[in-house]
Amino acid sequence: MNPLGVSFCGSRLRNPTVLASGILGVTAAQLKRAEEGGAGAVTTKSIGPEERSGNRNPTCVALPHGLLNAMGLPSPGYEAMGEEWRQLKKMKVPVFASIYGASVDDFRRVAAYVADKKPALIELNISCPNTAEHGQAFGFEPSVAADVVEAVKEVSGRVPVSVKLTPNTHKTVAVAKACEEAGADAICAINTVSGMAINIEARKPVLSFKKGGYSGPAVKPIAVRCVYEIYEAVEIPILGVGGITTGRDAIEMMQAGASAVGIGSGVYYRGPNVFRLVCDEMREWMRGNGFASAKSLTGAAHD
Ligand SMILES: Cc1cc2nc3c(=O)[nH]c(=O)nc-3n(C[C@H](O)[C@H](O)[C@H](O)COP(=O)(O)O)c2cc1C
Numbered sequence: 001m002n003p004l005g006v007s008f009c010g011s012r013l014r015n016p017t018v019l020a021s022g023i024l025g026v027t028a029a030q031l032k033r034a035e036e037g038g039a040g041a042v043t044t045k046s047i048g049p050e051e052r053s054g055n056r057n058p059t060c061v062a063l064p065h066g067l068l069n070a071m072g073l074p075s076p077g078y079e080a081m082g083e084e085w086r087q088l089k090k091m092k093v094p095v096f097a098s099i100y101g102a103s104v105d106d107f108r109r110v111a112a113y114v115a116d117k118k119p120a121l122i123e124l125n126i127s128c129p130n131t132a133e134h135g136q137a138f139g140f141e142p143s144v145a146a147d148v149v150e151a152v153k154e155v156s157g158r159v160p161v162s163v164k165l166t167p168n169t170h171k172t173v174a175v176a177k178a179c180e181e182a183g184a185d186a187i188c189a190i191n192t193v194s195g196m197a198i199n200i201e202a203r204k205p206v207l208s209f210k211k212g213g214y215s216g217p218a219v220k221p222i223a224v225r226c227v228y229e230i231y232e233a234v235e236i237p238i239l240g241v242g243g244i245t246t247g248r249d250a251i252e253m254m255q256a257g258a259s260a261v262g263i264g265s266g267v268y269y270r271g272p273n274v275f276r277l278v279c280d281e282m283r284e285w286m287r288g289n290g291f292a293s294a295k296s297l298t299g300a301a302h303d
Helices: 028-036 084-089 104-116 142-155 172-181 217-233 247-256 265-270 274-288
Strands: 006-008 011-013 017-019 041-043 060-063 066-069 095-099 121-125 161-165 186-189 193-196 211-215 238-241 260-263
Touching (some): 017 274, 028 041, 028 084, 066 265, 095 104, 142 161, 142 172, 161 172, 172 186, 172 217, 186 217, 211 217, 217 238, 217 247, 247 260, 247 274, 260 265, 260 274, 265 274
Parallel strands (some): 017 041, 017 260, 095 121, 121 161, 161 186, 238 260
Antiparallel strands (some): 006 011, 060 066, 066 211, 193 211
């Protein structure tokens, strides 16, 4: 038996590590690097209703304890991906398709098209802080988030739907509950934490978009707290994301309640083999601490 194997929304994952959205792009060639690096599943960069070039540079800066980015959701647009879907289908690990939209109708339209391509899961990015028009509005309000989920569930058929939540509101748990009630099959938490850095000599924000989304080791306690609270509020599985770079981090996130873990900035810190490294470290810890399966880690820190 493979002690790291887990199920997530009907997909069998060889291990619980998942490439988080936005880190390696949307093409099979890009996502393959994570597959080869040991990921149990991969998530595409968020795909939107039309082509977007994203924000002007600089769009990403490494700070002492994390990354600050405002990419602005650069995307080829869902219809332009054409042949790419065929390549994505050839991948050996499950592919999660992340999508975004500026309206409920956008989400419905993109989801209908993407569902037809039969990804393992559709992840709704209702939480990107880094664009002027595709703000976090959907992820801030439980009823608005539920509207998006309901619209997508009408067209998603048998493809499970996960909702990616923002930590930039005190309503994260309420949003998770509303999404579950609206039919969501899973929750992904968290997207980046809203932040800013200023170049004091230039007296200007470092990023062209001024504000950005903070990720990496510094956000792990925020992500762990969100996942812990969401786990107590919903029954659906959680993909825990935020600050995971080591096996210990992954185990902590699973003990908080995650069934699988997303790794984004960790690819920057440890390279595309981060998934294999994290799995090796998890296996070793589990052996020394009496956990026979990754599944048994989920929620272990709850009373
Ligand atoms: C450069 C960069 C681009 C990102 N792009 C997306 C995106 O397109 N869609 C999305 O849902 N999340 C996006 N994220 C957020 C990550 O998927 C993840 O939720 C967040 O970075 C926290 O995880 P981490 O600390 O492991 O990076 C992006 C993050 C980074 C650093």
